[in-house]
Structures are given as structure tokens and as C-alpha cells.
Amino acid sequence: MLIGKQSWRFTNTPVILSTGVSGGPFEKNGKLAEDFDILHDDLWMEKDTYELAHQLLLEEAIQKALEKGNASEQDIQFLLAGDLINQITPTSFAARTAGVPYFGLFGACSTSMEGLALSAFIVNYGGAKKVLTGASSHHAAVERQFRYPTEYGGQKPPTAQWTITGAGVALIGSSFENKGIYPRVVSATIGKVIDMGLSDPLNMGGAMAPAAVDTIMAHFKDTGLAPNDYDLIVTGDLGKIGRDTAFDLLTQNGIKIEKEHFQDCGLMIYKEEQPVFAGGSGAGCSATVFYGHLLNQMKKGKYKRLLIVATGALLSPLSYQQGQSIPCIAHAVAVEYIH
Amino acid sequence: MLIGKQSWRFTNTPVILSTGVSGGPFEKNGKLAEDFDILHDDLWMEKDTYELAHQLLLEEAIQKALEKGNASEQDIQFLLAGDLINQITPTSFAARTAGVPYFGLFGACSTSMEGLALSAFIVNYGGAKKVLTGASSHHAAVERQFRYPTEYGGQKPPTAQWTITGAGVALIGSSFENKGIYPRVVSATIGKVIDMGLSDPLNMGGAMAPAAVDTIMAHFKDTGLAPNDYDLIVTGDLGKIGRDTAFDLLTQNGIKIEKEHFQDCGLMIYKEEQPVFAGGSGAGCSATVFYGHLLNQMKKGKYKRLLIVATGALLSPLSYQQGQSIPCIAHAVAVEYIH
Numbered sequence: 001m002l003i004g005k006q007s008w009r010f011t012n013t014p015v016i017l018s019t020g021v022s023g024g025p026f027e028k029n030g031k032l033a034e035d036f037d038i039l040h041d042d043l044w045m046e047k048d049t050y051e052l053a054h055q056l057l058l059e060e061a062i063q064k065a066l067e068k069g070n071a072s073e074q075d076i077q078f079l080l081a082g083d084l085i086n087q088i089t090p091t092s093f094a095a096r097t098a099g100v101p102y103f104g105l106f107g108a109c110s111t112s113m114e115g116l117a118l119s120a121f122i123v124n125y126g127g128a129k130k131v132l133t134g135a136s137s138h139h140a141a142v143e144r145q146f147r148y149p150t151e152y153g154g155q156k157p158p159t160a161q162w163t164i165t166g167a168g169v170a171l172i173g174s175s176f177e178n179k180g181i182y183p184r185v186v187s188a189t190i191g192k193v194i195d196m197g198l199s200d201p202l203n204m205g206g207a208m209a210p211a212a213v214d215t216i217m218a219h220f221k222d223t224g225l226a227p228n229d230y231d232l233i234v235t236g237d238l239g240k241i242g243r244d245t246a247f248d249l250l251t252q253n254g255i256k257i258e259k260e261h262f263q264d265c266g267l268m269i270y271k272e273e274q275p276v277f278a279g280g281s282g283a284g285c286s287a288t289v290f291y292g293h294l295l296n297q298m299k300k301g302k303y304k305r306l307l308i309v310a311t312g313a314l315l316s317p318l319s320y321q322q323g324q325s326i327p328c329i330a331h332a333v334a335v336e337y338i339h
Numbered sequence: 340m341l342i343g344k345q346s347w348r349f350t351n352t353p354v355i356l357s358t359g360v361s362g363g364p365f366e367k368n369g370k371l372a373e374d375f376d377i378l379h380d381d382l383w384m385e386k387d388t389y390e391l392a393h394q395l396l397l398e399e400a401i402q403k404a405l406e407k408g409n410a411s412e413q414d415i416q417f418l419l420a421g422d423l424i425n426q427i428t429p430t431s432f433a434a435r436t437a438g439v440p441y442f443g444l445f446g447a448c449s450t451s452m453e454g455l456a457l458s459a460f461i462v463n464y465g466g467a468k469k470v471l472t473g474a475s476s477h478h479a480a481v482e483r484q485f486r487y488p489t490e491y492g493g494q495k496p497p498t499a500q501w502t503i504t505g506a507g508v509a510l511i512g513s514s515f516e517n518k519g520i521y522p523r524v525v526s527a528t529i530g531k532v533i534d535m536g537l538s539d540p541l542n543m544g545g546a547m548a549p550a551a552v553d554t555i556m557a558h559f560k561d562t563g564l565a566p567n568d569y570d571l572i573v574t575g576d577l578g579k580i581g582r583d584t585a586f587d588l589l590t591q592n593g594i595k596i597e598k599e600h601f602q603d604c605g606l607m608i609y610k611e612e613q614p615v616f617a618g619g620s621g622a623g624c625s626a627t628v629f630y631g632h633l634l635n636q637m638k639k640g641k642y643k644r645l646l647i648v649a650t651g652a653l654l655s656p657l658s659y660q661q662g663q664s665i666p667c668i669a670h671a672v673a674v675e676y677i678h
Contacts, residue, residue: 001464002465002466002467002468005416005440006416006417006440008466048661049661051657051658051661052661077341077344077345078345078529082445084426085655085657086425086426086655086657087423087425087445087447087653087655087658088445088653089653089654089655089657089658089663089666092532092653092668093532093658093663093666095532095666096532096533096534096666099531099532100531101344101345101531102529102530102531102532102668103444103446103453103457103529104444104445104446104453104653105442105443105444105445106426106427106443106444106445107442107443108426114442114443118442118457121460121461121464121466122460125460125463125464126340127340127341127347127460128341129341190417190440190441190442191440191441192438192439192440192441193431193432193434193435193438193441194435314426314428314431315426315428316424316425316426316428317425318390318424318425318428319390319426319428319432322387322388322391324428327428327431327432327434327435329431329441329443
């Protein structure tokens with residue numbers, strides 16, 4: 001049901017039955033390697049193109065989620081997913097492989113929570129018994145498209161972020177039809193496009209921070225909750241600069257939050273010594289960190305209530321070249337796991 | 340509620356409160372010019388880029404839908420929309436203008452019905468009081484991106500289609516909260532990705548036809564209805580070749596349907612003498628023809644029950660260049676207007 005202006009509360013408790021998380025070599029050397037189900041040693045993954053490797057990551061994550069959820073494609077009504085590649089072809093080709101009715105989404109790096117919010121809504125009201133939702137990115141495919149082919153060796157400023165290679169997929173079902181204790185999708189807040197006029201595609205964290213803040217404030221207003229109601233508020237891929245900016249903006253707006261309770265997936269995924277500039281990013285960033293690491297932490301009892309705020313920069317190389325600023329968005333989903 | 344494998348029935352009757360339809364010069368000279376709310380004399384629309392003109396079309400259609408529905412942006416919970424341009428920037432920039440919480444969709448030319456199906460589901464279950472949904476395309480922006488800049492004068496085979504310039508937007512609300520008689524969104528069938536191995540981007544109608552047939556057959560199976568339950572079944576943009584192919588495939592599969600009851604938006608929008616090869620296409624095609632012409636025909640009493648089957652080719656220029664075939668999809672929405 002709609003609460004406030006732009007949020008949903010899921011009173012029939014849709015749950016995350018299982019997840020599948022795949023990654024590449026940089027993630028294999030990263031801080032969260034143990035939280036991935038599948039890790040590849042090289043970016044090509046024995047495919048002829050990076051885009052086919054990208055598609056493979058999503059296919060593998062889908063298979064893992066199905067396998068861990070004791071389900072097959074025939075049990076699934078819908079797949080809701082997207083990526084950053086033009087016309088989201090890796091996702092659409094993976095949807096062809098899955099053979100499941102498919103809603104293509106585009107929310108850039110916010111796609112993970114756009115998909116989870118819609119999936120939870122659909123399952124909550126019996127529009128499906130089970131759905132798959134997810135997001136993915138591939139470093140070399142995305143770099144080539146948005147910036148330069150990596151072989152070119154273009155230099156980057158410290159504000160730049162490192163597109164992660166990985167896919168995160170969740171199998172969502174109803175708690176009524178699935179016995180057991182699962183992470184519950186409690187509420188969601190859908191973001192507006194926020195554009196503060198920033199236009200540097202090598203500082204996307206800074207551009208996205210106001211969108212994250214707008215959605216977090218809307219979430220608290222709509223739900224009547226406060227930061228202390230969550231054990232952790234975690235943004236998608238703001239990176240160092242964006243996280244600091246968002247923290248300052250929240251403080252300026254009277255939202256009191258302890259800094260250690262305000263984390264960012266892009267700052268969690270890699271080791272300190274990995275050369276990722278301001279942190280990880282990409283549509284797979286929040287998807288892999290949340291569906292992998294954070295849910296594992298919840299299972300271990302470290303967190304009971306999380307607010308995941310996936311942030312997206314909705315620019316294109318063309319819109320940047322045409323002098324447009326960067327329109328940004330963030331979608332928040334609250335997940336509770338009490339066992 | 341879910342019916343069958345991949346369909347929804349909307350028992351709380353979400354309704355189309357109003358629509359807004361904008362178009363370009365080719366549409367102004369077309370067969371359905373009277374059904375557009377706004378028509379432009381040239382493709383630039385006094386903007387500096389075709390992409391900004393594309394954005395304007397959607398902004399105008401949103402404004403018209405709001406105006407005709409006696410609503411303002413503040414009354415709207417969500418916008419669900421998309422287009423064909425890389426990273427759907429025209430839609431995201433228009434969402435920035437509207438300032439409404441936004442779900443970005445990518446379904447190529449099937450986006451119109453992907454958005455209507457999701458919007459109807461959300462409104463049906465009280466996830467929003469009012470939502471806006473729509474799709475758009477701009478001939479020159481899309482041609483440049485998918486094929487060649489039009490100035491290049493590249494020749495096309497007769498199987499090619501003509502991307503329409505236009506946007507179609509609908510304001511969806513609940514029949515409980517809106518007195519009056521409106522077109523009702525009755526059911527929807529979400530399509531799978533169907534790929535028969537065709538790879539010619541200048542014959543998309545042929546590639547998309549099997550996806551349309553798959554969704555139409557799933558719709559009849561899930562709902563228990565037959566072609567005669569609809570006054571018209573109208574596909575999105577199959578064009579001459581795709582429509583004939585789809586008709587033959589349906590007949591081969593035992594679906595009896597009179598040919599005049601099986602039409603295509605891409606074959607309705609232009610005059611016979613306009614040089615559009617096999618017909619119109621583009622994300623705006625089914626959106627403008629359905630939200631404009633077909634709803635007007637329903638208001639006049641010509642049709643009571645329509646099944647709109649928006650078809651999409653989910654390729655990208657890159658996936659084509661890399662030798663991939665064309666993954667296709669179709670989403671069907673049934674609309675009833677009895678007054």
C-alpha cells in the first residue's frame with residue numbers, strides 16, 4: 001500500500017527466498033570475495049565479447065538463485081532486471097536464456113532496488129508466486145561504452161569510480177507460501193530525478209549524493225521512521241566523495257545519523273589497496289554487495305534492519321557530449337531479517 | 340491477480356483517466372493527425388538537438404495528459420516510462436522536468452504496454468492513486484543511433500520500417516476514486532523474450548512477429564478468452580511483413596481470427612503515399628496510436644474491447660555488429676470501454 005507520497009509498505013511480507021551472486025577477477029581479489037557464489041579469473045570468461053561475458057554473469061546469478069531456492073525457471077512468473085549497456089542487451093539476452101516473462105528496467109545503478117521494489121509489490125499482491133530480480137555490470141563493457149576501452153589506458157582523476165564486474169539476483173516469494181524464516185522486504189521508497197547541475201562523469205558520486213539524500217529523507221517522512229530504526233543505511237555506489245557529500249547534506253537537513261551506520265556498497269567491495277579511485281560503482285555494485293555480503297551479515301545476526309539506497313546516474317555518453325548535466329535517482333528498500 | 344502463467348486480471352478496474360499525444364511533421368501529414376493533441380512542423384522543434392526535441396515530445400504529452408485529466412504533477416505518485424535512446428535519456432530528463440518519482444523502463448517498442456501493465460497493477464492494488472505512463476521516439480534521434488544519421492541518405496530495403504516521431508502518455512487512476520466512465524484496463528499478459536534467429540535489423544517486423552504470436556497465444560490460454568472476445572487485436576509495429584507473418588503463424592497455431600480484426604499500429608499511422616517502407620515503428624508508435632486514435636475510436640463507440648500487443652526488438656547496434664540475432668518481446672494489455 002502507498003504510504004506518504006512515494007513509498008510502499010508491504011503488509012503481506014514478500015521475502016527474499018534466495019540469491020545468486022557472480023563476479024569477476026577484481027572482485028575475486030576484493031574484500032567480499034567470500035560472499036560471491038561464483039567468481040571468474042578473467043574478464044573474458046571464455047566468451048568472445050565482454051558483452052557476452054556480462055550476459056553470462058547474469059545467467060549464472062539467475063541459475064544460482066534458482067538452485068539455492070530449490071526452484072526452476074518453470075516456477076518463476078517474471079524476471080525484472082536491467083543493466084547499463086545500451087538497450088540493456090546483456091539482460092535481455094539472459095532473459096531469453098531464462099525463458100521467463102520479462103520486464104526490462106533501466107535505472108542505471110539504481111536498477112537493483114527499482115527491481116526489488118517492483119518485485120516485492122507484485123508478489124505482495126499475488127501478481128506472482130515467485131519472481132527473479134537483479135542487476136549486473138561488467139567493467140570492460142561499461143568502460144568502453146561510457147568512457148574509453150580499457151586498452152587505451154586513459155587516466156582518471158581520484159573522483160572517478162571503478163565499475164564492478166558482477167551480477168546479483170534475488171528470488172522473491174511470498175512468506176505465506178514459503179515456510180521458513182527469510183529476509184523480509186518491508187517497504188520501498190521510489191526516487192525522483194534530482195539534478196543539481198553537476199556534469200562531470202568522472203565524479204558521479206558527487207552528482208548522485210543529492211538524489212540519495214532526497215530519497216532517504218522522503219523515506220523517513222513517508223514511513224515515520226528515523227535513522228535509528230535501521231542498523232545500517234547503505235547507499236549503492238556513492239564512493240568516498242559522494243558518501244561524504246550525502247552525509248553532510250543529511251546532517252544539514254537535520255537527519256542525525258552516526259557515520260558508521262551510513263555505509264556505501266562501493267566502499268565495501270574492494271580492499272584498501274586495490275586501485276579503484278573513489279570506490280566501486282556500476283549496476284552490479286549494490287546488487288552483489290546487498291544480495292551477497294549484506295544478506296550474509298544479516299543471516300549471521302549482525303544486522304536486523306537495513307535500508308538499501310541504490311543510486312543511479314541516468315546520463316549517457318551522448319547527453320554528456322551534448323552538454324547536459326547528470327540526472328540522478330535513488331530508490332530505497334527496507335529489509336528486515338529477524339531469526 | 341495472476342491468472343494462468345504470465346497474465347494479470349485487474350479486478351479493481353484501473354482506468355485511463357486521460358491521455359496526451361504529441362507528434363512530429365511526418366505524423367502531421369499522416370492518416371491519424373486529428374488524433375494527436377500536439378503536432379510539430381519540424382523535427383527540431385526549436386531545440387538544439389534531436390534528443391532535446393525527443394524529450395520535449397514526452398514533456399508535452401505528460402502536460403496534455405495532466406491537463407485533460409484535471410491533475411497536476413503533485414497528484415501523481417509515479418511515472419513509468421521509457422524510450423529507445425541509449426540509457427533512455429529523453430525519458431529521464433522529462434522525468435526530471437515532471438519531478439515525479441520515476442521507474443525507468445526499457446522494452447524497446449513494447450515499452451508502452453510494459454508501462455501500462457505495471458501502472459494498472461500498481462493502481463489496482465492501491466500502490467498509487469494516479470500514475471503517468473508512456474513511451475516515445477524521435478525519428479532522427481533513433482535513426483542516427485540505430486542506423487545512420489538521416490543526412491547520410493542511406494538507402495533502405497522495403498522491409499525496413501519508419502521510426503515515428505511522437506509520444507503517448509496515459510494518466511491511470513482507480514475507478515473507485517474517479518467518477519465517470521473511462522476506458523478500463525482489464526488484463527495484461529507479459530511476454531517472454533522470443534528469438535527465432537533472425538538478425539536483419541532492417542526487417543524487425545519479421546523478427547518480432549513470433550514474439551507477438553507467443554504473447555497473444557499465452558493471453559488466450561491464461562484468460563480463457565478467444566479472438567472473438569475482442570473487437571480488435573492490434574499489434575504495435577509489426578508493419579506489413581510482420582503482420583502477415585504473425586497472421587500466418589496464428590492461423591498455423593489454430594487461432595482463428597479475421598484479418599480485418601488483426602491490425603497493426605505501424606500500418607495505421609501513415610497515409611498510403613507516405614514513403615515509410617513496411618510501416619511505422621518506434622517506441623512512440625503503439626503509444627501514440629493507442630492513446631490517441633484507438634481510444635478516440637473507442638469513445639466514438641467503434642470498439643468496445645481491444646487487445647493491444649506492443650512488440651519490441653531488444654537489439655542494440657552493438658549486439659547486431661557482434662553477430663547476435665534479435666531478441667524480441669511483446670506485452671499485451673486488454674482495454675474495455677463500454678458507455
